[in-house]
Amino acid sequence: MGKYLIIIVSMVLVNNYPLAQFLGICPFLGVSKDKDSATGMGIAVTFVMVLATAVTWPIQQLLNKFGIGYMQTVVFILVIAALVQLIEMFMKKNMVGLYKSLGVYLPLITTNCAVLGVCISNIDSGLNYLEALFNAFGAGVGFLFAMLLMAGVRSKLEDQSRIPKSFRGVPIVLLAAAIMSLSFMGFSGMFS
Numbered sequence: 001m002g003k004y005l006i007i008i009v010s011m012v013l014v015n016n017y018p019l020a021q022f023l024g025i026c027p028f029l030g031v032s033k034d035k036d037s038a039t040g041m042g043i044a045v046t047f048v049m050v051l052a053t054a055v056t057w058p059i060q061q062l063l064n065k066f067g068i069g070y071m072q073t074v075v076f077i078l079v080i081a082a083l084v085q086l087i088e089m090f091m092k093k094n095m096v097g098l099y100k101s102l103g104v105y106l107p108l109i110t111t112n113c114a115v116l117g118v119c120i121s122n123i124d125s126g127l128n129y130l131e132a133l134f135n136a137f138g139a140g141v142g143f144l145f146a147m148l149l150m151a152g153v154r155s156k157l158e159d160q161s162r163i164p165k166s167f168r169g170v171p172i173v174l175l176a177a178a179i180m181s182l183s184f185m186g187f188s189g190m191f192s
Helices: 002-014 025-030 035-065 069-094 096-105 107-111 113-124 129-156 170-187
Strands: none
Touching: 002 129, 002 170, 025 096, 025 107, 025 129, 025 170, 035 069, 035 096, 035 107, 035 113, 035 129, 069 096, 069 107, 069 113, 096 107, 113 129, 129 170
């Protein structure tokens, strides 16, 4: 059990997708304006990451068996797109408020490079099925954690009067993200 805990903690702190690997930046910057949207997006991405890993890992084994492992990216994108469509239909019917607050960013989970990145990384790292699932869960929790941190920072940046005019809006958000990313570099080397 300790091995799986290490996988999760390392994905949350050391290998955090938006802050250490710079994957999933679009929703990280776009949906982190308020805590509720950030939480919803983080949970949705976590769910998609785990579900996509659960489906793509066995598919990769089949692709390898038939000698067409090079089709990995195309097949994974199709699988992820189908999963996101199913989740979107479910949320539209059962979670209307969250569906509306996520807006255009929900279908963009399909093209979220963090989701595809975790699926490919699991294969490239040679993880077994259970390790891949824990890795995907940890990556999703790390994404959620980064989203909530950014939402907290952005809530403090709402009072734009104290920010120099040239830094208002997107520039201050990018600067805050860069400083957060630098702070997460302090966790590198935590696990060998």
